[in-house]
Amino acid sequence: xxxxxxxxxxxxxxxxxxxxxxxxxxxxxxxxxxxxxxxxxxxxxxxxxxxxxxxxxxxxxxxxxxxxxxxxxxxxxxxxxxxxxxxxxxxxxxxxxxxxxxxxxxxxxxxxxxxxxxxxxxxxxxxxxxxxxxxxxxxxxxxxxxxxxxxxxxxxxxxxxxxxxxxxxxxxxxxxxxxxxxxxxxxxxxxxxxxxxxxxxxxxxxxxxxxxxxxxxxxxxxxxxx
Amino acid sequence: xxxxxxxxxxxxxxxxxxxxxxxxxxxxxxxxxxxxxxxxxxxxxxxxxxxxxxxxxxxxxxxxxxxxxxxxxxxxxxxxxxxxxxxxxxxxxxxxxxxxxxxxxxxxxxxxxxxxxxxxxxxxxxxxxxxxxxxxxxxxxxxxxxxxxxxxxxxxxxxxxx
Numbered sequence: 001x002x003x004x005x006x007x008x009x010x011x012x013x014x015x016x017x018x019x020x021x022x023x024x025x026x027x028x029x030x031x032x033x034x035x036x037x038x039x040x041x042x043x044x045x046x047x048x049x050x051x052x053x054x055x056x057x058x059x060x061x062x063x064x065x066x067x068x069x070x071x072x073x074x075x076x077x078x079x080x081x082x083x084x085x086x087x088x089x090x091x092x093x094x095x096x097x098x099x100x101x102x103x104x105x106x107x108x109x110x111x112x113x114x115x116x117x118x119x120x121x122x123x124x125x126x127x128x129x130x131x132x133x134x135x136x137x138x139x140x141x142x143x144x145x146x147x148x149x150x151x152x153x154x155x156x157x158x159x160x161x162x163x164x165x166x167x168x169x170x171x172x173x174x175x176x177x178x179x180x181x182x183x184x185x186x187x188x189x190x191x192x193x194x195x196x197x198x199x200x201x202x203x204x205x206x207x208x209x210x211x212x213x214x215x216x217x218x219x220x221x222x223x224x225x226x
Numbered sequence: 227x228x229x230x231x232x233x234x235x236x237x238x239x240x241x242x243x244x245x246x247x248x249x250x251x252x253x254x255x256x257x258x259x260x261x262x263x264x265x266x267x268x269x270x271x272x273x274x275x276x277x278x279x280x281x282x283x284x285x286x287x288x289x290x291x292x293x294x295x296x297x298x299x300x301x302x303x304x305x306x307x308x309x310x311x312x313x314x315x316x317x318x319x320x321x322x323x324x325x326x327x328x329x330x331x332x333x334x335x336x337x338x339x340x341x342x343x344x345x346x347x348x349x350x351x352x353x354x355x356x357x358x359x360x361x362x363x364x365x366x367x368x369x370x371x372x373x374x375x376x377x378x379x380x381x382x383x384x385x386x387x388x
Contacts, residue, residue: 039362046364053280121308125279128388131341136363
């Protein structure tokens with residue numbers, strides 16, 4: 001892909017969306033107890049729970065959900081790199097969330113007419129949950145982007161870091177769907193990102209670390225329940 | 227005879243509470259889609275639609291329905307139906323009144339897509355004032371947001387339109 005070409009990410013597979021929701025959910029849970037305010041602890045916890053439920057609905061179609069989540073090796077996950085990208089500061093987490101929410105919003109809307117009953121059922125539910133998530137992430141991107149000098153700078157940094165990871169999710173219409181938020185946040189709207197193998201590879205490493213933590217309990221105590 | 231037992235099944239369901247908002251029964255919540263009995267009357271299948279994708283209450287509700295109907299039937303099956311998705315439009319009228327009495331303002335209006343940005347409670351469940359402000363868009367359960375009454379200063383939960 002040349003740097004100037006328009007975004008051409010394909011509509012994702014069920015596995016890509018399932019893994020993306022699962023790992024993004026886990027990333028958000030890393031904030032619970034550490035978020036800037038108690039209300040944000042609750043918000044990111046709620047959003048993570050919705051994403052986990054969506055992931056479970058789809059993983060259940062693909063096989064045994066626990067096996068797929070906890071006993072699969074990192075390199076076999078099919079998530080967009082962005083979904084496993086480290087949290088960084090809260091600005092970066094909210095910008096990542098806006099990018100992912102906007103992508104998922106397109107995915108779920110498209111899947112509400114899916115031929116498969118389960119995919120359609122998950123999507124019909126997720127459309128509404130996603131609307132609440134996107135409202136939240138968008139509000140934070142605007143608030144921090146158009147906030148103090150410091151918060152604006154942090155959003156600019158987050159944009160620089162995360163934009164190269166958007167090639168996998170920038171389906172037709174995606175860039176436009178985030179552009180209005182970026183403009184309102186007084187942030188630049190970059191040209192469609194060029195494929196950046198190095199950036200994507202760094203997320204593969206981050207994913208290994210994420211899974212080492214996420215899978216440790218199930219692997220240490222197989223079959224554990226409560 | 228069959229209808230008597232089915233009616234009994236619905237009565238049992240009317241007494242099974244939502245584990246997170248126990249003032250509501252699973253019927254008030256509007257998640258029970260169908261109750262059907264096997265030909266010999268010994269088994270029953272209850273079809274429910276989950277409220278939210280990740281709501282942990284769903285698994286508890288499934289277990290409670292099984293346990294509740296076990297006295298009436300030899301075999302109880304709970305079938306999960308995703309589509310059409312549950313909506314707050316399915317909350318019963320008595321359920322809405324129970325919520326208000328419990329201190330949770332019920333959803334204000336119908337769920338239509340795309341979801342509206344200005345979803346807000348009609349009034350404070352404590353004093354009835356319409357002068358209310360949002361504290362947080364997400365609350366203690368997936369269904370709720372945290373609001374505050376400007377008139378009486380009490381915080382309260384709002385059951386979001388969904």
